[in-house]
Amino acid sequence: MQLEVIGVGGAGCRIADAIRAAEPAANSFLTDVFVFDTDAATLQRTVVPESHRHQYGQGTGIDADDDLERRFEIGETHADELLETLDRESGGEADARLVAVGLGGATGGGTAPALVAALQRRYDAPVYVLATLPADREFDPDADAGDTGPHAGTTSRTASGEPPRPDAAANAAATLERLEGLASALIAFDNETWLRPGETVSDAHDRCNRELAGRVAAVFAGGGAESDGPVAQNVIDASDVERILGNESAIVALGYGDQDVETSSSRFGLGLVSAERDVETSEAVSAVETVVRKGTHGKLTLECDPETAARGLLVVGGPPAWLNRQAIAEGRRALQSTVGGNGVLGGDAPRPDGETVFAAVVLAGIESDRIEELRAADRAP
Ligand SMILES: Nc1nc2c(ncn2[C@@H]2O[C@H](COP(=O)(O)OP(=O)(O)OP(=O)(O)O)[C@@H](O)[C@H]2O)c(=O)[nH]1
Ligand SMILES: [Mg+2]
Incomplete structure (x- = not known):
């Protein structure tokens, strides 16, 4: 089947990049991969072509301390602008769209509900969400079992360049609630069980994103092959995937x-x-x-x-x-x-x-x- 992938926010952009890298050469399944963020630095680190990157939110008074409610409003304000970028640059007709975000932050989790709603209004094709769930160690200073050093149980992890996200659980819950009824289905990746003891998200994200992207590619590339390649005996097509994922925001592993x-x-x-x-x-x-x-x-x-x-x-x-x-x-x-x-x-x-x-x-x-x-x-x- 043919899938369009849209990554939003830090995690979303990195995961979109990883899915692009995981596309099997002889079994292409991606129409386009887009990355959207308010943060230019994240966009610059992706390998997605310039035409498919878009920075939004400049001049809208985005503040690093914005709470998620404010970010939901900013998402509403920018949904049409993001849709325009997709319309302008999309290279092919997609059977479905996959919006990738990391739940726990403000940007991806703030924008995804409005963007998913706009995509559902615009296209008949399903809009799946691929969302990471935050690890306890991000919001609970007592959580990480791996660190037994003198700073265990403190927020010293900031020293490793990973600021704590005290609102991560609340943000994840709020975005999940908004996506309910909007996303055709929600594929979840739980950082809590994928981070090793002592690891931060930044330590682990390359490995985690590769794992996740490999699974996404295996499911969505399915049996589709190039015209001269061997054809699957039993091809999984877009309507099969749609039948299994459903259109009622089912949680998917x-x-x-x-x-x-x-x-x-x-x-x-x-x-x-x-x-x-x-x-x-x-x-x-x-x-x-x-x-x-x-x-x-x-x-x-x-x-x-x-x-x-x-x-x-x-x-x-x-x-x-x-x-x-x-x-x-x-x-x-x-x-x-x-x-x-x-x-x-x-x-x-x-x-x-x-x-x-x-x-x-x-x-x-x-x-x-x-x-x-x-x-x-x-x-x-
Ligand atoms: N699996 C995985 N999870 C990530 C990655 N980056 C961040 N996360 C998770 O996603 C959550 C949100 O982080 P970001 O995506 O960086 O946040 P954002 O959407 O850019 O929002 P801001 O808070 O405005 O930066 C974090 O709390 C982590 O749990 C990643 O590359 N892979
Ligand atoms: Mg960010």
């Missing part, structure tokens, strides 16, 4: 599992020997089973009980000889029995040059304790 496999190119160097290595059926079946299990029961972008999901999607990809159809169908049935109900789709994604077999899992309509926790932290005195 992404899972992923992969396994390196030996291919002719890994064996013979530059693929000069093009004979496809014969793959033992049992080996292929076992690889598919392994990655499907990791994808469903391994680490998710947002922790949840997969059984609470209302719908699910499984994409199994890799070198064509490894994509055992029975094993993929069995994987889909396994996901179906985990999720319950009938809302599970599966597809394959041939990657002739790939050296891994992978499974990307979408769990949609999940219940999330973490989101409840952030809402409760917001209400705490």
Whole structure:
């Protein structure tokens, strides 16, 4: 399918950049990638072409101390201007849009609701939101278990260049509430479970964004291939994704599992020997089973009980000889029995040059304790 990605604010711009870098060469799925911020420095650090970067909010009296309510107003003021940039520069017709933001700050979280509402009014295509949730250590000085030094439990982390964000939980809760009913679906990435002990967001963001972008690419690039490439047996298209993500602001978690496999190119160097290595059926079946299990029961972008999901999607990809159809169908049935109900789709994604077999899992309509926790932290005195 064809996706337009729009990153807003610091996290949004970096994640949009990472998705662009994760686009498989032979399986393009991005129409355009845009980055918007009030902060020129963030925009300059992206690799997105100049025409697709836009700084907004100059002269509107934005103040670093603005609270989120003020930033919601600024978002309303600028939504049409952002839409104009998209209209002017978009290169192709998108099947869906993905607005990436980090919840917890003021810019991305302040702008996203108005921008998503404007996009929904303008286009028929779905508008998905990709949002990070803040880690406790950003707003709770007692939270980070990793630091046992003399400054543990203080706000000394500012010394590492990472100012605390005391309002992060409240901001995240407020933006989530506004997005409810506006976003077609909300794909969440919880920094709390992805940061290692002692790490700050800036220490970890390259790694986290790569992880997240890889999952996004695996789901949205799906089975689409260049015209001369191998075609998936069972193609996941935009309407399949739409059916699984829904249009009612469902909370979504992404899972992923992969396994390196030996291919002719890994064996013979530059693929000069093009004979496809014969793959033992049992080996292929076992690889598919392994990655499907990791994808469903391994680490998710947002922790949840997969059984609470209302719908699910499984994409199994890799070198064509490894994509055992029975094993993929069995994987889909396994996901179906985990999720319950009938809302599970599966597809394959041939990657002739790939050296891994992978499974990307979408769990949609999940219940999330973490989101409840952030809402409760917001209400705490
Ligand atoms: N995964 C991930 N999370 C990030 C990244 N950068 C920031 N975050 C998270 O996103 C939240 C918001 O940070 P920013 O995106 O920098 O904030 P902003 O939207 O630019 O808003 P300002 O407060 O005005 O700077 C933070 O509290 C972090 O939890 C990133 O690159 N990756
Ligand atoms: Mg910022």
